[in-house]
Amino acid sequence: MDGAGIIKGMIETARNFAGSYHDEARLTTVQYPEEKLAPVENARTIPFLVYDGAEALPGLRCTACMICEKECPPQCIYIVKDTVKKPDFVGKMQMQPKVFDIDISVCMSCGICVEVCPFDAIKMDQVFELSTGDRFGGLLLNKTQLAKPNDYFNKLHKTEAAEIDLRRVEEKQKAEAAAAAKAAAPAKPPMAPPPAP
Amino acid sequence: MNGLDQIFVGTGHWIAGLFPVYVQPLISAALEIAIMMAVFGGCFALTSVVERKLLGRMQNRYGPNRVGPFGLLQPLADGIKMLTKEDIVPFSADKTVHFLAPLALSVPIWLAFAVLPFGRNMSAIDLDAGILFFFAIGSASELAVFMAGWSSQNKYSLVGAMRAIAQMISYEVPLVLSTVPVLMLAGSLSLNEIVAAQGTYTLGGLARWNVFTPWGLAGLLLFLIAATAESNRSPFDLPEGESEIIAGFLTEYSGFKYALFFLSEYLGLFAITGLAVTLFLGGWHAPFRWLEWVPSWLWFAGKFCALIFLFVWIRATLPRLRLDQLLNFSWRFLVPLSLINILVAVAWYWSGSWKSPVALPVRWVLCAALVALPYHWLAQSLRGTLPPPRKYTYAE
Amino acid sequence: MLNEIAFLLCASLTLAGAVAAMMLRNLVHCALCAAGAFAGLAAIYLQLSAEFAGFAQFLVYVGAVAILIVFTILLTRGADIQTGRAGSSSSWIGLLVAGLVLACLVGSIMSSPGLVRLPAQTANAPVQKIGEQLMNQYIMPLETMGLLLTAALLGGVVIAMREPAKANPSAR
Numbered sequence: 001m002d003g004a005g006i007i008k009g010m011i012e013t014a015r016n017f018a019g020s021y022h023d024e025a026r027l028t029t030v031q032y033p034e035e036k037l038a039p040v041e042n043a044r045t046i047p048f049l050v051y052d053g054a055e056a057l058p059g060l061r062c063t064a065c066m067i068c069e070k071e072c073p074p075q076c077i078y079i080v081k082d083t084v085k086k087p088d089f090v091g092k093m094q095m096q097p098k099v100f101d102i103d104i105s106v107c108m109s110c111g112i113c114v115e116v117c118p119f120d121a122i123k124m125d126q127v128f129e130l131s132t133g134d135r136f137g138g139l140l141l142n143k144t145q146l147a148k149p150n151d152y153f154n155k156l157h158k159t160e161a162a163e164i165d166l167r168r169v170e171e172k173q174k175a176e177a178a179a180a181a182k183a184a185a186p187a188k189p190p191m192a193p194p195p196a197p
Numbered sequence: 198m199n200g201l202d203q204i205f206v207g208t209g210h211w212i213a214g215l216f217p218v219y220v221q222p223l224i225s226a227a228l229e230i231a232i233m234m235a236v237f238g239g240c241f242a243l244t245s246v247v248e249r250k251l252l253g254r255m256q257n258r259y260g261p262n263r264v265g266p267f268g269l270l271q272p273l274a275d276g277i278k279m280l281t282k283e284d285i286v287p288f289s290a291d292k293t294v295h296f297l298a299p300l301a302l303s304v305p306i307w308l309a310f311a312v313l314p315f316g317r318n319m320s321a322i323d324l325d326a327g328i329l330f331f332f333a334i335g336s337a338s339e340l341a342v343f344m345a346g347w348s349s350q351n352k353y354s355l356v357g358a359m360r361a362i363a364q365m366i367s368y369e370v371p372l373v374l375s376t377v378p379v380l381m382l383a384g385s386l387s388l389n390e391i392v393a394a395q396g397t398y399t400l401g402g403l404a405r406w407n408v409f410t411p412w413g414l415a416g417l418l419l420f421l422i423a424a425t426a427e428s429n430r431s432p433f434d435l436p437e438g439e440s441e442i443i444a445g446f447l448t449e450y451s452g453f454k455y456a457l458f459f460l461s462e463y464l465g466l467f468a469i470t471g472l473a474v475t476l477f478l479g480g481w482h483a484p485f486r487w488l489e490w491v492p493s494w495l496w497f498a499g500k501f502c503a504l505i506f507l508f509v510w511i512r513a514t515l516p517r518l519r520l521d522q523l524l525n526f527s528w529r530f531l532v533p534l535s536l537i538n539i540l541v542a543v544a545w546y547w548s549g550s551w552k553s554p555v556a557l558p559v560r561w562v563l564c565a566a567l568v569a570l571p572y573h574w575l576a577q578s579l580r581g582t583l584p585p586p587r588k589y590t591y592a593e
Numbered sequence: 594m595l596n597e598i599a600f601l602l603c604a605s606l607t608l609a610g611a612v613a614a615m616m617l618r619n620l621v622h623c624a625l626c627a628a629g630a631f632a633g634l635a636a637i638y639l640q641l642s643a644e645f646a647g648f649a650q651f652l653v654y655v656g657a658v659a660i661l662i663v664f665t666i667l668l669t670r671g672a673d674i675q676t677g678r679a680g681s682s683s684s685w686i687g688l689l690v691a692g693l694v695l696a697c698l699v700g701s702i703m704s705s706p707g708l709v710r711l712p713a714q715t716a717n718a719p720v721q722k723i724g725e726q727l728m729n730q731y732i733m734p735l736e737t738m739g740l741l742l743t744a745a746l747l748g749g750v751v752i753a754m755r756e757p758a759k760a761n762p763s764a765r
Contacts, residue, residue, distance in 0.1 A: 002576035009514040013255040017510075020254045029258045294625065326720050329648040336656025340628055343663055347621060359667070362660060369656075386720050 041157055044124035046104045047113055049146045052089055056147040061121035063088065064097040068113035068122055076106035077113060088119075089168060090175040102146060104130060105139040120164050123153055202492040205232075206318050229321045233310050241463045242272035248509050255513035279459075282452035287350060290449060294348035299450070299457035301341035305334040306461050309468040314392050316481045316494030327388040328380065331472060332373055335427065338465065339365045342436075345458070346446035357445025360520055361429060361436030367524055368426035368433075371531035375419035378412050378542030379476045388472075392480030400557075402486040406479035411564035412542040415572075417477040419535050421507070424469040426527070428462060430508060432515040433523060466508065467501075474500045525582050530575045534568075541567045599640055607633030620666050628659035645720050 019026030030037050047068075053059035069077040082098035113122050125148070132138030154161040200207075209232075213225040246269055250260030261268035286295055312327040314320035324330050339362050346358020380386060383394040397405050407413035426433040437445040447458055474480060478500045481493035518526065541564050548560045610630030614623045631654035638647035727735050 002573060006515065010510060013510060013514045016257055017251070017255045020257060026257055031259070294622070324644065326644045326648055329645065329652065333648045333652035333656065336652050340655060340659055343660065344625065366657070366660065
């Protein structure tokens with residue numbers, strides 16, 4: 001029939017109109033500040049530093065190895081190594097950063113710093129409400145502002161965090177077993193002096 | 198309930214009666230003008246937000262819902278925005294004509310409301326040639342569109358204005374021709390008489406609205422299509438389509454002048470909707486005899502709102518027509534169909550004297566066929582303007 | 594009294610529009626002032642209670658003829674050409690000739706027998722009567738006008754029609 005397309009179109013919009021009052025599928029708006037869409041697990045915006053335990057600075061996983069600073073494409077990470085060392089989760093003494101700044105207005109969310117970090121110390125965060133009125137330093141986040149607990153990391157990236165935690169527990173157990181084996185082994189007999197020529 | 202029906206008329210008379218006799222006509226005219234401006238100004242504000250909300254709902258989203266309850270105070274925010282914007286006039290623009298164009302558009306459209314009968318005894322002026330007045334006023338607005346487009350000294354404005362005028366004069370022909378059957382069968386050009394001719398009841402209480410006849414139905418559809426085109430509304434909004442030509446003839450207007458254009462466009466829509474209600478939908482008459490107790494102005498308002506909803510619905514559904522499609526549609530489809538509609542109305546009138554119990558269905562079938570067959574043939578002929586189906590070639 | 598004032602207003606609008614249409618430099622301004630003169634003329638018809646004539650004048654002249662003039666100006670690029678001085682160098686001869694024509698017209702009007710001041714009566718020209726007269730007494734002029742307009746329409750279509758593409762098998 002001529003004009004059937006118009007009628008079909010109008011029926012569809014009428015269904016949209018009527019359905020928008022009772023059907024979820026016909027009114028998909030999420031009214032932003034009051035309602036928020038749940039982010040996907042792989043969503044990423046800016047990096048953050050993970051710390052274990054209750055206190056941020058002692059529990060920071062970062063050992064200031066400078067790899068993320070070197071690999072960052074827009075060079076937005078600035079690290080200054082500290083002279084004081086601190087123990088990591090296995091007990092070994094590691095370096096720590098005195099200054100760890102990320103300029104998030106430059107960061108391009110590529111995630112390369114996360115890929116290259118050998119210590120699972122820096123991960124991608126999902127916050128995007130970052131606007132600030134302070135245009136001279138508001139978008140330069142320092143170590144304290146970047147540090148977030150491991151529980152937060154678990155909440156964001158469940159599977160990845162679970163796998164990392166498992167690995168760290170295993171490594172800790174292995175290190176403890178090695179330390180125990182070392183402590184329980186008998187004292188090595190002194191080496192025989194080399195035969196005199 | 199005669200009292201409620203005549204409440205506005207009675208109040209007007211009472212207020213005019215408070216003044217001395219020689220100034221009473223002036224007072225009652227001023228009162229009518231003031232009321233009409235207030236009502237239709239308020240209607241414009243409400244329509245602008247209701248349209249946006251309806252469009253939103255039809256597009257699976259909310260409309261504006263932040264300002265006021267359900268977003269209904271949005272026109273207040275829009276008004277403040279428009280009024281406080283800087284009024285920019287281009288340096289090389291023709292200042293007088295640029296200034297006069299919004300006025301030349303607004304004034305005739307305000308005049309058009311004077312002849313519409315909003316209820317029993319509620320038309321401001323009862324002209325003997327009411328419809329002619331209405332169409333004459335409507336045609337004056339085209340000159341204003343040209344003034345707006347040309348005075349901006351902007352090629353987009355000029356092209357937009359030319360397209361707008363071509364569209365408006367093309368669609369004025371089916372607009373007027375589709376009203377000719379109504380005038381013929383009502384026997385008068387006066388809008389009050391046309392409404393009165395639709396006031397009798399038949400078939401046990403169904404009113405004799407013009408839309409309940411085959412030629413009336415076809416006429417209403419033709420009139421509504423032509424009215425959509427006359428008000429530059431989607432799907433005929435090529436002159437002001439934002440994605441096509443920036444804003445067409447409105448490009449160089451900002452602030453209050455733009456608000457005046459916006460207002461005039463909606464007021465033109467209201468005027469023509471009022472005319473459609475009067476000519477085809479029985480004006481202020483009730484559809485059934487047992488519903489006559491509802492006040493007449495309430496019926497007018499209800500039908501008016503239904504037609505506005507229809508306009509918004511069509512806007513939400515149909516994409517914009519291209520200029521050549523638009524003009525083809527008018528000259529090759531609407532004009533022949535409206536001419537044939539006149540013949541169908543004549544056939545209906547002549548067959549009205551048949552005195553047999555099966556007369557009504559037979560008349561309906563005959564007249565409907567007389568309309569439907571040319572509709573089909575004309576639609577087939579328009580299909581020839583479609584481009585041929587695309588042949589896709591793929592790289593091997 | 595009110596009638597006189599209204600007539601003076603309408604007449605001055607018409608005259609001002611006509612004079613402006615003659616004397617302005619910008620051609621589009623002239624066209625718009627001519628439209629104003631048409632509107633003034635429609636107002637005079639309405640003042641004489643000739644409703645149909647007044648509205649038809651407005652509809653046809655302001656709504657169609659003015660737009661036609663404007664389109665013509667734009668399509669033939671008359672708008673770009675700014676006329677220099679509004680008058681020509683031999684304006685005295687023109688004034689003389691115009692004055693003579695005016696004298697002839699005024700003289701013939703003043704001495705015509707139709708200029709008897711009739712008592713003011715409301716015109717009785719309801720639309721129905723106009724329709725009846727058109728269909729009974731004036732049917733021949735009506736049909737002739739229709740034929741004339743149809744001829745004009747056909748002429749316009751023929752001029753604007755694109756030439757059918759000549760079948761040329763070699764060029765593809």
